[in-house]
Amino acid sequence: MIEFSILAEMFYICSNGEKMAFLTEEELGSLKIEQSVFHIVGPKEVHFQLLEAFDATPHAAFFLDRIRSVNNGNHYTFLADAAARTQLGRIDKDAAQFQAESENLAEAFNEGHGGSTVIGAFLIFSLNCDTGRVFALLKFEDEKVLRYDIEDGTSGKPKPTLAEIGRTFVQNRHALQKAALVRLDGEGSVCLVDRQNPQRPAVYFEQFLGVKRVRNDDDLTRILVDVTKAVAYNHSDKLPADVMTSLTKRLYDATQSGGSVDGEKIEDWFTSIVGPLPKESEILTDFRKQLERARISGESFVLGKDAIPVPRNRKVETGLGVRVTFPAELQSSVVNIDEKKGLITIQDEIKFNDIELDASRRARR
Template sequence: MPFLSDAERDDLRIDRMVFHVVGPDLTDPVLLAEFDPPIFTEFFLGRIKSAMGGNAYKFRPESPTMATLREIGADQTQFVRGSETLAASFQHEHRQNSIDGVFFLFLLSTVEDRRMFALVKYDTDQVLKYEIADAEGRRRAILEEFRQTFSTKRESLQKIALVRLGAEDGEMMVRDRSRPEGISEYFGKFLRVKRAATPAEFTKKTERLLKEVMKQHRDDLDPEIRKGGARRINEQLRTTREFGPETQLQLFDAVFGVLPDNSPVRRTYLRKLATAKLDEETFQVDPTAIPRTPRRRIETVEGIQILFDEEDRGRIEKRELPTGDTEILITTAQVTVDDDDALDRSGGT
């Protein structure tokens, strides 16, 4: 299932929020008071939800960030102190690489009072505000500069980790603008996390999923698509450099053909992606994890060889004749190479 179900997304609430100022010119973050009660919650919930399509990670056991979040979870009086600890750690790890912004800590809740945290680095934008005024009989624009502002632009949300703590570990969705396919080194160092799976494991998982869809919908597919299905899946997946929300439907079209949005094949594919938690994941496809379709061989005493893929075994039929000979029948959609045709065209005998 996705990191958040539809019901959890719809019911997501901000219970507490605070931010501290971070940036390259600061030795320590500028610590600020908590917003009590939280303000502009719909604005910030919109930003958090817009970043849901991230990558799955898990805390390493020694993660200080996880330890701090656990302290807050066990005793909410530690919320502000914990946020200051996290902001100081974030500032320390990012001081040489960051730009001016703020570090947010949100305490969230959703259905059945399930608790989560959102850790957010928000870049502050430079914007110009204008007003129109009448002066000397003419309308003039008056410009005013604002530097410390938050924008609805998705790119302003530099980094976000949405965290759900378990009894012993913690899982999260991470979106890092500087590394869409993963996480930047310094953000990873701050969080102390590991990817939920390796690229090879994600690749293998996707391959199995595609083959399940192919098997389930064989009767719904064009015969040309159905023919050599496993080989087709492996070849198309092998040529896909990066799998993610931007490419998952392109891969579907390459494997199954362009089908309408309401196609049962497409619906099954999208449902299985969500169940496997691959619908929001971005990873580099590992070609070494994709098996080569095994080749089979039949050879006769006359030296005749027949080579075919395992998945085409059903096209080869062998029958024992009363004479003791073996008849081999090959069923094919089309013969593409025949040396006799070439000899006929060249006048050979």
Template sequence: MAFLTKEQLAALQIERMIFHVVGPDKDKFLLLEEIALGPHAEFFLDRVRSTNTGILFDFTPASSLLGALQEIQADLHRFSQKSKDLAQLFQIGHGGSTSHGVFMLFVLKHGEERLFALLKYDHETVLSYAIESTKLGQQAQIAALQDTFVKSPEALQKSAIVRLAANGGELCVRDRSAPAKVTQYFQQFLGASRRFETSQLTLKLVAIAKKVAKKNENLLSPAVLKNLNQRIYESIQTITAYGPDSHDLFLASIFGPLTDDSKVRIDFEHELRHERIEGETFDFDKQSVPRPTKKQIVTQEGIQIIWDREYDAYVKREDIAGGRTRITIESGGVKIEDDFTEPNSR
């Protein structure tokens, strides 16, 4: 399931909010006081909601962020001071590599559950204009505005939604500068480790693809089912990374084009949610899915042929009249020719 459900996202409210100015210029580092957002709350809630499709992390016991949020959870009066402590840690940890912007901390609620969110929002220069009457007619006067909040996804550089628990807590994290990994210095600031390694995620995706194919055998074409393992292997080897943006590419490479209401697609997305990896973005660990060492042919009559890939050249197929297939095996001789006993036969 997702970090937050659609219903929880819709019910999300900002209980407390504060931001501090950060950036490469230490002289411009500025700690501010808490503000009330009033009618602008929805703007920032939308930025927080966009993080819900991020990567899952878990706090490490020594996390400074975890300790600060636990103190705020215990006493909301500590919110402002703890946010300043975290902003200083963020500034020190990122140093000259961070761009000019703000570090934001939110206390959120939906129903009875309290959550936290952190955003690193970059300032972008925006041009504004005002219409003035002149001797020549109506003219636009253009001015540059800086230190602005804009809706552009590029402005939201780093973000995390945090849920505390008795044993620490979990985070849903997005990092625009390293979507598939999360930059090392942001991960260090969070004091958290990724829940799933890329090898685990790759193998989970392979298992889901096979499970969905088996479940929908009656809907898939013979061409897909005939070489499913090969299709999966080649997809992993040729596609660099997987994530919500490359979801359709991965599905099409295995199952062919699918409609939005395809049962194959619906089942695949259901399995992703069940494994809690629907928001994960990661580079495929190609080594975890090696090329199969054996190949098989199963005929319509149930005749099964299995061989090592090194002998591919010795197994040949040709189409013959009546839509039938002739399979020829070239060998140095027959080693066994006997009745075959099924493993579970009595």
């Protein structure tokens, strides 16, 4: 039996379910393997080898765990001429096409998989869940593994023996490097994960699937900022006062940092704005729920510097209702705000110093 290791590039393709970018817990729990095959792919044509389907039933728990371990990412839709969607659609309609179409998919993948990539196994599963058929495509890269045993040594002490395993399937979640989840309903929806480049998934994976991203970095940045602001205001009584008084500025400065967002560590973004929170915090729970409602849960992207308009004015309000509005670009040498001392210092020529009448009241005669 040939064994392979996982430095995995992985795809999930789901059809006939409700319109979500990832499988629900119910769908994940109901997954069953119907057909399975893997082909050998590599950087050179000599590595490419088509194989017959195999029975994955004895190892179903292992493979299903790999599928369940990667279940969100960046959202895509299929291009009109996406060959992968057509090939998977043929399998969806006729299970007898599984072997032939799996070979077509492997050949297409292998063509884009060349260059400096290493030899590995390209697996395709036809599964079923409560909401319909599911396809899982996985790329496992070869990895050298040493296996050891203990035997009697000539000196009387036990000695280790080492055997090199050229190809193995390894149970390691972090070894799953790339993934995509796809539905074949309507135009099709795709959820693609690349753990090596979460913000910029490998182009050849996008080209192989024939997909385009639903939202660009600026769109995602705007939605993330709006969700963060809304959640912070909803829980303002539980967050530090200095955070709430400067929330918009904190969000704007964060978008200008040139940083990025990792969808699998989305809490890091929120706590970078509002400060540390326990993992079980109800605020973080609400934040995650709001991201799901906004349909950007699991998205990884580079923060768009042009997503948020440049602030025109800065506003300061004191406890007694004194409000000061001034151009945001003014230096502290002109307007200085000392929050600890409760002191606002303005050094500039005064051109207006008068009272403002309430225009909503009728003037007395």
